[in-house]
Amino acid sequence: MSGEVLKGEGLTVRDLRVTFDGFTAVDGVDLDIRPGDLRFLIGPNGAGKTTLVDAVTGLVKATGSVRFGGDELLGKPVHRIARLGIGRTFQTATVFEELTVLQNLDIAAGAGRGPLTMLRRRTGVPESVTKALETTGLTELRDRPAGVLAHGQKQWLEIGMLLVQDVQLLLLDEPVAGMSHEEREATGELLQRVSAERTVVVIEHDMDFMRSFARSVSVLHAGKVLSEGTVAEVQADAKVQEVYLGRVSEPEPAAVPVAEEA
Numbered sequence: 001m002s003g004e005v006l007k008g009e010g011l012t013v014r015d016l017r018v019t020f021d022g023f024t025a026v027d028g029v030d031l032d033i034r035p036g037d038l039r040f041l042i043g044p045n046g047a048g049k050t051t052l053v054d055a056v057t058g059l060v061k062a063t064g065s066v067r068f069g070g071d072e073l074l075g076k077p078v079h080r081i082a083r084l085g086i087g088r089t090f091q092t093a094t095v096f097e098e099l100t101v102l103q104n105l106d107i108a109a110g111a112g113r114g115p116l117t118m119l120r121r122r123t124g125v126p127e128s129v130t131k132a133l134e135t136t137g138l139t140e141l142r143d144r145p146a147g148v149l150a151h152g153q154k155q156w157l158e159i160g161m162l163l164v165q166d167v168q169l170l171l172l173d174e175p176v177a178g179m180s181h182e183e184r185e186a187t188g189e190l191l192q193r194v195s196a197e198r199t200v201v202v203i204e205h206d207m208d209f210m211r212s213f214a215r216s217v218s219v220l221h222a223g224k225v226l227s228e229g230t231v232a233e234v235q236a237d238a239k240v241q242e243v244y245l246g247r248v249s250e251p252e253p254a255a256v257p258v259a260e261e262a
């Protein structure tokens with residue numbers, strides 16, 4: 001890097017393991033995600049991507065080590081991990097539909113603050129909220145109820161709610177699922193802007209979206225990291241082609257007759 005100092009903290013995962021009733025869903029994962037990265041986690045269904053994010057955010061028990069900045073996250077409860085500047089979105093948006101965009105952001109900005117501070121802040125729109133509206137492109141829609149927003153706009157609002165909490169590590173679960181092409185492009189550009197100052201990890205199945213916007217990629221398979229690197233590097237990896245990416249160039253299933261069992 002050219003000596004520039006990126007804001008944000010890196011994520012270091014070592015020998016992470018998550019077991020459900022004897023089944024190992026995450027099986028010794030190591031990850032080094034540097035500050036300012038836009039890392040995509042890809043892999044077939046059941047590879048362990050969501051479980052990995054659950055472990056980082058404290059939703060499931062894990063062994064090994066997950067360090068963010070100077071702090072060990074494993075063993076800490078969910079709310080303490082959140083307070084260290086780690087936030088996530090889920091596959092379905094979780095905004096307050098009856099409240100306006102502004103109110104949703106305002107509530108998120110007030111998270112963790114006392115009622116007196118909240119009252120004092122009522123007089124104006126906090127700068128962090130104004131900035132989040134601009135970053136997410138929702139300024140014009142600030143007084144609309146979140147429930148009337150398009151699917152993509154709700155996802156951007158959720159990302160905005162993480163920004164106003166000054167989250168330094170954003171973990172996003174399939175942020176472009178169900179979005180139109182235009183919404184995907186806008187989301188990719190949003191994530192690039194966000195990751196200029198923070199660290200962003202995206203679980204994704206959309207390979208076109210990954211190719212267009214990932215700065216780095218980790219491929220998970222059966223709970224392990226199968227491959228890691230730039231988009232070009234993982235695409236060129238024969239192991240990846242075999243278990244995952246190769247599928248996109250395979251003939252349609254209909255064109256492959258399935259042999260009848262004798």
Ligand SMILES: Nc1ncnc2c1ncn2[C@@H]1O[C@H](COP(=O)(O)OP(=O)(O)OP(=O)(O)O)[C@@H](O)[C@H]1O
Binds near residue numbers: 020043046049050052
């Ligand atoms: N709470 C749970 N109890 C038991 N098994 C679980 C639990 N959560 C996940 N698993 C299993 O762990 C494995 C990894 O699941 P996970 O959801 O992390 O995969 P994923 O890579 O995110 O898949 P997808 O792309 O389909 O979301 C799967 O086999 C899943 O069935």
